[in-house]
Amino acid sequence: MSSSFISSSWFKIGLPIFFLTIVSFTMSGIIKATGANLGVAVNLPYVLFISAIAISHAFKQSRSAMIATAMLVAYYFIQARLQSPLTSGTTLLELSLLSFLLPVACLMIYVFSDSRVTSVSFAVYSGLIAMFVIWCYLILTHFYEGGFEDISDTFLFSVDQLSRLPFVLLMYQLALIGSTAMLVIHNNRNVDAIVYSSILMTSAAFTFFHVPYISSTLFSIGGIFLLFYIASSSYQLAFNDGLTGIPGRHALEMDLKQLSRRYSIAMLDIDHFKSFNDTYGHDTGDDVLKLVASRMTRVKGNAKVYRYGGEEFTVLYNRKYAKQTHEYLELLREDIANYEMKLRDTDNRPNDDKVGSKQRKGKKNKSDVVKVTISIGVADSTCAKKPVDVIKAADDALYKAKKKGRNRVEIAKPTH
Numbered sequence: 001m002s003s004s005f006i007s008s009s010w011f012k013i014g015l016p017i018f019f020l021t022i023v024s025f026t027m028s029g030i031i032k033a034t035g036a037n038l039g040v041a042v043n044l045p046y047v048l049f050i051s052a053i054a055i056s057h058a059f060k061q062s063r064s065a066m067i068a069t070a071m072l073v074a075y076y077f078i079q080a081r082l083q084s085p086l087t088s089g090t091t092l093l094e095l096s097l098l099s100f101l102l103p104v105a106c107l108m109i110y111v112f113s114d115s116r117v118t119s120v121s122f123a124v125y126s127g128l129i130a131m132f133v134i135w136c137y138l139i140l141t142h143f144y145e146g147g148f149e150d151i152s153d154t155f156l157f158s159v160d161q162l163s164r165l166p167f168v169l170l171m172y173q174l175a176l177i178g179s180t181a182m183l184v185i186h187n188n189r190n191v192d193a194i195v196y197s198s199i200l201m202t203s204a205a206f207t208f209f210h211v212p213y214i215s216s217t218l219f220s221i222g223g224i225f226l227l228f229y230i231a232s233s234s235y236q237l238a239f240n241d242g243l244t245g246i247p248g249r250h251a252l253e254m255d256l257k258q259l260s261r262r263y264s265i266a267m268l269d270i271d272h273f274k275s276f277n278d279t280y281g282h283d284t285g286d287d288v289l290k291l292v293a294s295r296m297t298r299v300k301g302n303a304k305v306y307r308y309g310g311e312e313f314t315v316l317y318n319r320k321y322a323k324q325t326h327e328y329l330e331l332l333r334e335d336i337a338n339y340e341m342k343l344r345d346t347d348n349r350p351n352d353d354k355v356g357s358k359q360r361k362g363k364k365n366k367s368d369v370v371k372v373t374i375s376i377g378v379a380d381s382t383c384a385k386k387p388v389d390v391i392k393a394a395d396d397a398l399y400k401a402k403k404k405g406r407n408r409v410e411i412a413k414p415t416h
Contacts, residue, residue: 027214055230057118100172105129246305373407378412
């Protein structure tokens, strides 16, 4: 299974659903296994969520820690207060409050930015969770005092064929699952996948709450997904370039250790980048780097792309010789050369977005559009035995492409 498929939005959406499907078909076996190992099964979610908080702190992913905290508090209340039948006392009301507030707590993380668990934002979030608990206490107190007389026939109305959970909450959870899934498709960020999988797993637990041990099972799976995405985000921070978002030099060095005997390496450089930076500024230069990186991700031929450093990028083709990659690299060069980049006028840009939009409609200045070109040198495993020497051969070919006028692809000659 390719890493690109694993990192795709459809994989992030489908994997939790796949696990839910497995649980639904093997629930009888899960019930028996949980009953035989009750202590481990019940306490596993606590271990997973506390671990997630600790790891999130180490990698400055406080938003993941926020979700873990919310799920930890919710699971604690399930174990402490909701172990009686749904028809007894206030169990159904408490479950309804929990199923309403936990998704809200998950979505609240979008208000904050990532930092350490010791940050002010995490303290504020914890305060909001405490306010939720107090609010639930006040509602339950009012209910005990005779309030909400018709709540069972209105808010707590359920369709037993679907779920014991109130019907309005069932629709609410389905809407949130669909909305968060759309966020994953649109953005394909780990933070969106964390919110989606957490809401999906906990909503399923609340929907089928009458099934024995369903909360410990699905909250444990939710904790595993949370740890998985924390690790994935940490990997991206370590191996991906912060500016362009594509893998960096560290990732390239790791992939070079897993090559077959036949491979090609292309070194790519943005033409006249220094003078471009001097003319338009470093912010625009950063935009050019992002542009080139984004176009590189579309290169064909099953290639892997990396930012090597500065304005230099690398394209890696495993199991292909240089001549086989020439067509793909030419298409990449032409794509970037023909792409018109609109410059942002940060000096004269108005603070009001509506005013800026009107100005852009009424003013079309050709000088606001520039084009950039790239030069490419490519070498393969016939040029040298070691990948580091193949990179050097590709660099030499890149230098020749520059000397011959730039905006071209040059292939290094094999030595054996």
